[in-house]
Amino acid sequence: MSEKSKEFWRWREYRHTMPNMDWHDAKMVTAGVDIGSVGSKAAVMLDGELYTYAAMRTGGVSEETAVKAMNWAIEETGLKTEDIHYVVGTGYGRVNVPFAKRTITEIACHARGAHYIYGPTVRTVLDIGGQDCKAIRCDEKGKVMSFLMNDKCAAGTGRGLEVFADLIRTPIEELGKTSLSVQDEPQPVSNTCVIFAKAESVALLRQGWPKEKVSAAYHLAMVNRIIDLLTKVGIEKDFVVTGGVAKNTGIVSRLERNLKLKPLEPKLDPILAGAIGSALFAKALYEKEIGLR
Amino acid sequence: MKAYYGYKDGSGDYFIIIDTDKCNGCRKCVDACPHRVFELIKDEFDIEGGLMAAVTEEHRKKIKYSCGPCKPMSGERKLQCVLACEAKAITHSW
């Protein structure tokens, strides 16, 4: 691919199956499909343990993406969709998961998924999705105690970062790192709307600011916004970040510095939290269906 | 669960907070609000289901203005939604 046409915003799609697990041994095979505005994730669990998963970009038609993500997750496992006892859909496009029996909000799924990924000490979950940003407080069981969602503007979201990655021609996966290479933090870009933040960044680049410095200014603006949200619901440790932006070190390390609170390290890719949470809800719903609860 | 609907901007905090543990889905807030700020939605937060009140997506982004007429700068504030809710599930941050 030539440098010119390279898509800097495009992150890596992937799938994985846990070795040493066999679905034939499982009593309950449940799945969660998380259709986000930017990424779609599918996870299959065996008796509540993560077995296989896939993460890909959401296509134009959510129904097709849901089927694709699911099929990709179970590819080569020998598992067929009919073998899965219960599927729950979540995320922005949750009503468009054709084989899901129920839908649960991504807020509840992220809290439950974070509980699985990080353990029962998690109390505050920050989920930065493609088009919104959510601050969630949960209890030791992963149940939501309070939440706040900011969908007023896309600047503090995954989509905003994609637009920015393209602008400074830096691959999305390296964006956070470049923003950390500056000596001193510049003033944050002042605008919080994705269109204005982009225009302001363009202006700074024209003034001759190196792209690392502009990147730092952009990340800092986003972090300030996120901290505003978090302080509203109240931050209690342990604190974790889920969703695609959890991998952006420019965001996470600034949050840590400005909040003076270190987010827990994930054992699994935090982009999967929603899909894992919905697969766990699917297990609970299946247990209810067969009279186990 | 406390659900915060609204936003924060340069001028302040504008959130309507619904305590879903108190909300019984009686619909009185939906009918009481002159600006149709509330709606009843399916409780998709847990496996039990049921109905609960929420602020509509349309109003979440402009709640400061939607509730403006109920909150005059001077004189008595009469928040119809809060008055209507017997369960005391609704609070405003401003």
Ligand code: SF4
């Ligand atoms: S009036 Fe109160 S209890 Fe009734 S639906 Fe509205 S918030 Fe819930």
Ligand code: SF4
């Ligand atoms: S304050 Fe007035 S406009 Fe705002 S939600 Fe309550 S009744 Fe509706």
